[in-house]
Amino acid sequence: MGRKYNFSAGPAMLPEAVLQQAQEELSNWHGAGASIMEMSHRGKEFVSVHAEAENDVRELLSIPTNYKVLFLQGGATAQFATIPMNLLRGKSKADYVLTGSWGKKAISEAKKYCTVNLAASPDGDKFTSIPPNERWSLSQDAAYVHYTPNETIEGVEFHWIPKTGDVPLVADFSSTILSRPIDVSKFGLIYAGAQKNIGPAGLTLVIVRDDLIGNVLPITPSPFDYAKQAEADSMLNTPPTFGVYLAGLVFKWLKTQGGLSAMAKVNERKAQKLYAAIDNSSFYSNPVEKASRSWMNVTFILANAELDKEFLAGAEAAGLTTLQGHRSVGGMRASIYNAMPEAGVDALISYMADFEKRKA
Amino acid sequence: MGRKYNFSAGPAMLPEAVLQQAQEELSNWHGAGASIMEMSHRGKEFVSVHAEAENDVRELLSIPTNYKVLFLQGGATAQFATIPMNLLRGKSKADYVLTGSWGKKAISEAKKYCTVNLAASPDGDKFTSIPPNERWSLSQDAAYVHYTPNETIEGVEFHWIPKTGDVPLVADFSSTILSRPIDVSKFGLIYAGAQKNIGPAGLTLVIVRDDLIGNVLPITPSPFDYAKQAEADSMLNTPPTFGVYLAGLVFKWLKTQGGLSAMAKVNERKAQKLYAAIDNSSFYSNPVEKASRSWMNVTFILANAELDKEFLAGAEAAGLTTLQGHRSVGGMRASIYNAMPEAGVDALISYMADFEKRKA
Numbered sequence: 084m085g086r087k088y089n090f091s092a093g094p095a096m097l098p099e100a101v102l103q104q105a106q107e108e109l110s111n112w113h114g115a116g117a118s119i120m121e122m123s124h125r126g127k128e129f130v131s132v133h134a135e136a137e138n139d140v141r142e143l144l145s146i147p148t149n150y151k152v153l154f155l156q157g158g159a160t161a162q163f164a165t166i167p168m169n170l171l172r173g174k175s176k177a178d179y180v181l182t183g184s185w186g187k188k189a190i191s192e193a194k195k196y197c198t199v200n201l202a203a204s205p206d207g208d209k210f211t212s213i214p215p216n217e218r219w220s221l222s223q224d225a226a227y228v229h230y231t232p233n234e235t236i237e238g239v240e241f242h243w244i245p246k247t248g249d250v251p252l253v254a255d256f257s258s259t260i261l262s263r264p265i266d267v268s269k270f271g272l273i274y275a276g277a278q279k280n281i282g283p284a285g286l287t288l289v290i291v292r293d294d295l296i297g298n299v300l301p302i303t304p305s306p307f308d309y310a311k312q313a314e315a316d317s318m319l320n321t322p323p324t325f326g327v328y329l330a331g332l333v334f335k336w337l338k339t340q341g342g343l344s345a346m347a348k349v350n351e352r353k354a355q356k357l358y359a360a361i362d363n364s365s366f367y368s369n370p371v372e373k374a375s376r377s378w379m380n381v382t383f384i385l386a387n388a389e390l391d392k393e394f395l396a397g398a399e400a401a402g403l404t405t406l407q408g409h410r411s412v413g414g415m416r417a418s419i420y421n422a423m424p425e426a427g428v429d430a431l432i433s434y435m436a437d438f439e440k441r442k443a
Numbered sequence: 444m445g446r447k448y449n450f451s452a453g454p455a456m457l458p459e460a461v462l463q464q465a466q467e468e469l470s471n472w473h474g475a476g477a478s479i480m481e482m483s484h485r486g487k488e489f490v491s492v493h494a495e496a497e498n499d500v501r502e503l504l505s506i507p508t509n510y511k512v513l514f515l516q517g518g519a520t521a522q523f524a525t526i527p528m529n530l531l532r533g534k535s536k537a538d539y540v541l542t543g544s545w546g547k548k549a550i551s552e553a554k555k556y557c558t559v560n561l562a563a564s565p566d567g568d569k570f571t572s573i574p575p576n577e578r579w580s581l582s583q584d585a586a587y588v589h590y591t592p593n594e595t596i597e598g599v600e601f602h603w604i605p606k607t608g609d610v611p612l613v614a615d616f617s618s619t620i621l622s623r624p625i626d627v628s629k630f631g632l633i634y635a636g637a638q639k640n641i642g643p644a645g646l647t648l649v650i651v652r653d654d655l656i657g658n659v660l661p662i663t664p665s666p667f668d669y670a671k672q673a674e675a676d677s678m679l680n681t682p683p684t685f686g687v688y689l690a691g692l693v694f695k696w697l698k699t700q701g702g703l704s705a706m707a708k709v710n711e712r713k714a715q716k717l718y719a720a721i722d723n724s725s726f727y728s729n730p731v732e733k734a735s736r737s738w739m740n741v742t743f744i745l746a747n748a749e750l751d752k753e754f755l756a757g758a759e760a761a762g763l764t765t766l767q768g769h770r771s772v773g774g775m776r777a778s779i780y781n782a783m784p785e786a787g788v789d790a791l792i793s794y795m796a797d798f799e800k801r802k803a
Contacts, residue, residue, distance in 0.1 A: 087476030091483045094684055099470070102478055106469040110462040116447030116762065118462055120643040123451045123765055156516040156645055157666055160680035164664030195662055278681055283480040285516055285645040285683025302555055302662045304524030306517055320520035321638055323645025323683065324454055402476065405483055 088427035091405040096422040120325040136331030163192035165307040174226035178202040183234025233259040240377035263347030286326030354378040384414035448787035451765040496691030523552035525667040534586035538562040543594025593619040600737035623707030646686030714738040744774035
C-alpha cells in the first residue's frame with residue numbers, strides 16, 4: 084500500500100490488516116448495502132459490532148465481571164473532569180501522583196471539582212523518573228488515587244502497579260493500554276483515549292468497578308455519567324460508531340497476534356533494541372532513568388541539536404515519519420505502539436546508525 | 444456498490460461519492476503513506492484538512508466573521524449541558540421552547556445548571572405543531588432562548604426563525620443543518636451532531652457568536668469551554684480527526700451540488716412529493732399540521748398497524764431500509780437528509796403505492 088513507518092504519538096499507526104479490512108468494507112459492510120458508519124446505532128448490525136468489541140476487549144484484558152466497559156467520547160482530557168464528577172462519591176479530596184505533562188493536566192482539571200493532594204512528584208523539575216511507592220504521601224480520606232502509567236511526552240513509564248490500600252486506583256492508560264496484560268482487578272478505574280493503541284481519535288475507553296459508580300456530582304453531564312452509560316450499554320446518546328467498529332477490528336487483530344502476552348514480548352523487544360541502540364551510541368542519548376523507560380514512547384536527543392532538522396528530513400526521505408519530539412521537550416520521539424511493526428523499529432535503528440556514521 | 448436506500452434517522456446515509464473517495468484513500472491519504480486517521484492532529488496534513496473543512500462550512504452557511512466554528516465531541520446531548528455552562532454568563536435563567544422529544548431532553552439537562560422557563564409548548568400532549576412566536580412567554584432576564592428547529596422523532600419543523608429581541612437564540616440544528624441556507628446572524632449559537640447531515644457520529648459542530656463566550660461556569664470541563672476551544676482551533680485536545688476529514692468531504696460534495704440553495708430545492712421537492720403521496724392516500728397518514736411538517740423526517744402511519752411488520756419486511760426486500768418509526772411514537776419514519784437521493788424517495792413512494800394496492 085506504499086505505507087510508511089509513522090512514529091506519531093497519536094493519532095498513531097493502525098495495523099495494516101485492520102485498515103485493509105476497513106477499506107474493503109467501507110461503503111458496503113458485510114453486504115448490508117450501507118457503510119457501518121451509516122447504520123443506526125440501535126440496529127441489530129451495529130449492536131452486534133458493539134457487543135463483539137466489548138466481549139473481545141474483556142477477553143484480551145481478562146476484565147472481571149464486576150467491571151463495566153464503556154465506549155465514550157471526549158478523549159482522556161474530558162475524563163480528567165468526569166473522573167472526579169463520578170468518583171468523588173461525597174468526598175472532597177483526591178490524591179494525584181505527578182510524573183509528567185499529562186498528569187499535570189489531569190491535576191489542573193480535577194481542581195475544578197475537589198481538593199487535590201499531590202501525593203508524589205519527582206525530585207527536581209524534570210520528568211525523568213518515577214517516585215517510589217513508599218515515598219508517596221497518600222491521604223486516608225481521598226476518594227481515589229490517580230496516576231499516569233505512561234507519560235507520552237517524556238517517555239516515562241511505571242513498570243509496577245502502585246499500592247494504595249483500600250483507596251481506588253485510577254489510571255490514565257491512554258498510551259499503554261493493550262500493549263501488555265494488565266491486572267484490572269487492582270484498579271478502580273482505567274481509561275484511555277483510543278488514538279494510540281485502540282483505534283481512531285474520538286473514542287474513549289473506560290473500565291470501571293461497578294461499586295464505584297452511581298453517585299455523581301449533580302453537575303455531571305448525562306453522557307459522562309458512568310452509571311447511566313453502563314445502564315444504556317454506552318448508548319445513552321449516539322456513540323462514535325465508526326470508532327467502536329475500528330476498535331473492534333483492532334481487538335480481533337490483537338487476538339490473531341496471540342493476545343496481550345504475545346504483544347508484550349514484541350513490545351518489550353522493540354523498546355529494548357531501540358534503547359540499546361541509543362545507549363550504545365555517544366551521539367544519541369535518552370534522559371530517563373533505566374527502570375522507568377517507556378516501551379511505547381522512546382525519546383532521544385542528538386548530541387548536536389543543530390542536526391535535528393537534517394535528521395528529521397533524512398528520516399522522512401527514508402519513510403520514517405513524525406519523529407520530532409513534543410514541542411515542550413524538543414529532541415526526537417519514536418512512538419512504537421502495538422501497530423508499529425518490529426521492522427519499523429529495525430529501520431529506524433539502521434537509519435540512526437547511518438546518520439551517526441555520517442555526522443558524528 | 445450494491446447500496447440500498449437507507450432511511451435511518453441517524454447515523455444516516457452519506458453521499459456515495461464521499462464514501463467512494465474515503466474508501467480509495469483510507470489506507471494511504473494523498474500518497475502520504477498513512478491513513479488520515481493515523482496522522483498527528485498537529486501535523487501539516489491534518490491541520491490543512493481541518494482548516495479547509497472550516498472554510499468550506501463557513502462558505503456554505505455564509506457564517507459571519509464574528510462567529511467561531513468549533514468541531515467538538517459528545518454529540519448534541521453533551522451540548523445540552525455545555526450550552527448552559529458556557530452561555531449563562533452570570534445569569535441564572537434560560538428560556539426553552541418545547542416542540543418534541545429532543546427539546547424535552549435539552550430541558551431536563553439544562554435544569555442541572557439553571558432555572559428553565561418553559562417559554563412555549565404545544566397545546567395537548569402530542570408534538571404535532573409549533574406554537575406561534577407571539578404566544579411565547581419569554582423572560583426579560585433569560586441568558587438565552589433555546590429551541591429545536593427540527594424534531595427528528597416527531598417530524599415537526601420550524602419553517603421560520605423565532606424572534607427573541609436582544610436575548611440570544613440558541614438552536615439544535617442536528618437534523619436540518621446544511622439542508623438549506625440559514626441566516627446565521629439571527630442566532631447566538633447553532634449546534635449539530637454530525638450523524639445526520641454532516642458526517643459520522645462522534646463529531647459535533649458548534650457555531651457561536653464570539654461576544655457570548657469566555658465566561659463559563661467554573662465546573663465546565665476544558666474540552667467544552669468554547670472560548671478555550673476557539674483559541675485552540677478546536678484542538679485543545681485531540682479532535683475526532685476522521686470525523687472532521689469526512690465532514691470536510693461532505694462540505695466539498697455540497698459545493699459540487701450547487702450549495703445550500705440548490706440542496707433546499709431538492710430537499711423541499713423530496714419532502715413535498717412524499718407528503719403528497721401520504722395525503723393522497725386513505726391508507727397512509729401523517730399527524731403533523733401542514734405548516735410544521737419536517738423536510739427531513741417524514742413520519743407516517745398505516746391505517747392498520749397490524750400490517751406494519753409486513754410493510755417493513757417488504758420494504759427491506761425492496762432495498763428500502765430502516766423505515767421503522769422511533770419506538771416512542773411507532774409507525775414509520777423516512778429520514779431523507781441531504782444524502783438521500785431523490786430516486787430513493789421515488790422508490791419509497793412507488794413501494795408505498797404498491798403495498799397499498801395489495802393490502803388496502
